[in-house]
Amino acid sequence: MSAHLSTPAAVAVPRPDVLAAERRMMLAFLVVGFSALLLGAGIGPLQALNYSGHNLYPALRPFFQSYYQGLTIHGVMNGYVFTFFVICGLLVYLPARELGITPNMTLWRGSFVIMLIGTGLVLAAMFDNSSNVLWTFYPPLKGSPLFYFGLTALGLGSTLPLPILLQMRSAWKKQRPGEVTPLVTYMALITMLMWDVSTIGIMTELVIQMDPWSLGLIHTVDPAISRTLYWLTGHPIVYFWLMPAYVSWYGLLANQLGGRLASDAMGRLTFVLMLIFSLPVGSHHQFADPGFSPIWRGILVVLTMSVAFPSLITAFTMGLTLEFAGRKRGGKGILGWFKALPWGNPSVAAQVLSMLTFVIGGASGMVNGSWQLDAVVHNTTFIPGHFHMTVGSVVAMTFMGMAFWLIPHLTGRALISRRLALAAAWLWFIGMSTFGIGMQTAGLYGVPRRAWVSALPHEAFHTLYGAAHIPMALIGIGGVILWLAMICFYIVFFGSLLFGRKIEAPAIPFARAFGRSESYSLERPAVPSEHTSSLARAMEPVWFWTGVATLICALSYVPIFWSFLRHMTLSPGWVAW
Ligand code: HAS
Ligand code: HEM
Ligand code: CU
Secondary structure, eight states, X not given: OGGGBOOOOXXXXXXXXXXXXXXXXXXXXXXXXXXXXXXXXXXXXXXXXXXXXXXXXXXXXXXXXXXXXXXXXXXXXXXIIIHHHHHHHHHHHHHHHHHTOOOOHHHHHHHHHHHHHHXXXXXHHHXXXXXXXXXXXXXTBOOOHHHHHHHHHHHHHHHTHHHHHHHHHHHHHHHSTTOOOOHHHHHHHHHHHHHHHHHHHHHHIIIIIIHHHHHTSSSOBOHHHHHHHHHXXXXXXXXXXXXXXXXXXXXXXXXXXXXXXSOHHHHHHHHHHHHHHHSTTGGGXXXXXXXXXXXXXXXXXXXXXXXXXXXXXXXXXXXXXXXXXXXXXXXXXXXHHHHTSOTTOHHHHHHHHHHHHHHHHHHHHHHXXXXXXXXXXXXXXXXXXXXXXXXXXXXXXXXXXXXXHHHHHHHSBOOSOHHHHHHHHHHXXXXXXXXXXXXXXXXXXXXXXXXXXXXXXXXXXXXXXXXXXXXXXXXXXXXXXXXXXXXXXXXXXXXXXXXXXXXXXXXXXXXXXXXXXXXXXXXXXXXXXXXXXXXXXXXXXXXXHHHHHHHHHHHHHHHHHHHHHHSOOOBOOBXXX
């Protein structure tokens, strides 16, 4: 047997100054990302209070002229800036630690700088009240060129981790021929392949339609084509947010729990299925748009249910992983294992609590994904209810949980308060659940999303929405609890960065699994190559799977664009504020 063991190649450990530079870069991504969340999510409760009938906007006049200006800032800062910075940091930094290979720092810095410029441009465009076009920027609403060029830069910068990952993986493959890519790197790579293919939609929309339109070089655009290009990317974007959270669940959490991952191969399968199924389904956001045949809408329903499948695999794999860990820690009975998890660790608590919210977030996704049911909930608060129980909880909380170990790891400073970190996780969980359930229930009463309802006269508000007053009150209460959660989180986040006690930097969770104190070298336990599962091997040809995904995507979109291009409906721009 030992003859088949692959021996670790002798590779130079990255130099301490290079490691320090990588840490600084990761920290920069983290700090910018979470600062964007501070601004974006800070506005969220104002919107929640809008739905409970409290209009705070007149008091905020010099900063926000309208509800829609605030809502645009909220969607853009949270949906693009927070997520992109954290993800583009993590998906390079974690593989670099796992492989023990230095990433291409020029490209990584390039990604950061381009996105930072983009952020500056969109902030200027949103704060000068010129671009209240909401985060989906549907034409014919028209904002300023700064907004669209800013988004173009953000989009471009977010694609750059892909070449960095490809370079690192090929360097690793040269040293370890015949072995499958380590799990975290594999997942990061599939995520970036999916994302870079999908950005063709939004980048085409921005470069061919919105950028020249905003500059006045063309005078009209076709909104149906824009919306379809937008959702070509706009659906995969939700998996671009989710998959890095899954990287943490599959790649790191089992070790944080002191257990083991139920199945490495299932993790790989999950990612490949997400790559294949997320690209063609964007038009399920357009069930209410004209121009799609009923047959195509039916196919979209089937494809959408298929993309839920990898998350169901994840639910079972994670459920088992949690159970392993809980039983190992002495948990007994049907749910005793759940109680026995290391709840005192804020990083674990944030991530496991986020999984619970995903049960509701995922179920509401299946409601949206069915064409008939979507007709009931489309454009109601049910939809933001759905996605705050996914991106607003699963993704935001998992990233917060990661920040709780990343800050000590990157800076060598301890968290200033473990209790406050735990409070942040629990308050976010309670606040987001109260808010999300309120939003979803209010949506079933027909309360519209994207509506400044609190500006209505008192009687009109009560006549229209009186029946939904309990869920609408829950929305406001959830929002206020979320403010408290944010206060706890940011005291820990910035407090620890500035004042945390100096400690020895903790190891990356997966480093411990491989028996290393710090995952800086290529020293992994020798794995008998024939022991790697055949499923994991079948998932290894990433270019093949990307080709399949791209082909299916093209097959689904070419007929749609073909008919749209033959029946163009051009519109001039509107400024509705
Ligand atoms: Fe969605 C709209 C369908 C998932 C985000 N979605 C949105 C929008 C956003 C968004 C931002 O088909 C609105 C954009 C806008 O502004 O208009 N979505 C789905 C489906 C899924 C789904 C089928 N969405 C997500 C995720 C998001 C996200 C993830 C962000 C991260 N969504 C839609 C549709 C629309 C839509 C329509 C358009 C609606 C309209 O009318 O506009 C699926 O992927 C969901 C699958 C998930 C599951 C859950 C698995 C559960 C897990 C946790 C397990 C728990 C454990 C704990 C292990 C099936 C993994 C166990 C312990 C115990 C003790 C029990
Ligand atoms: C929209 C509240 C955090 C992403 C909304 C809406 C509310 C809200 C009430 C719907 C507004 C409307 O339809 O009129 C909150 C609260 C938060 C929070 C109270 C917690 C402090 C987050 C986070 C994310 C996020 C963490 C993502 C990472 C979005 C997006 C929209 C939205 C993308 C859609 C904006 C649009 O319709 O144009 N939020 N949110 N939110 N939220 Fe949040
Ligand atoms: Cu979608």
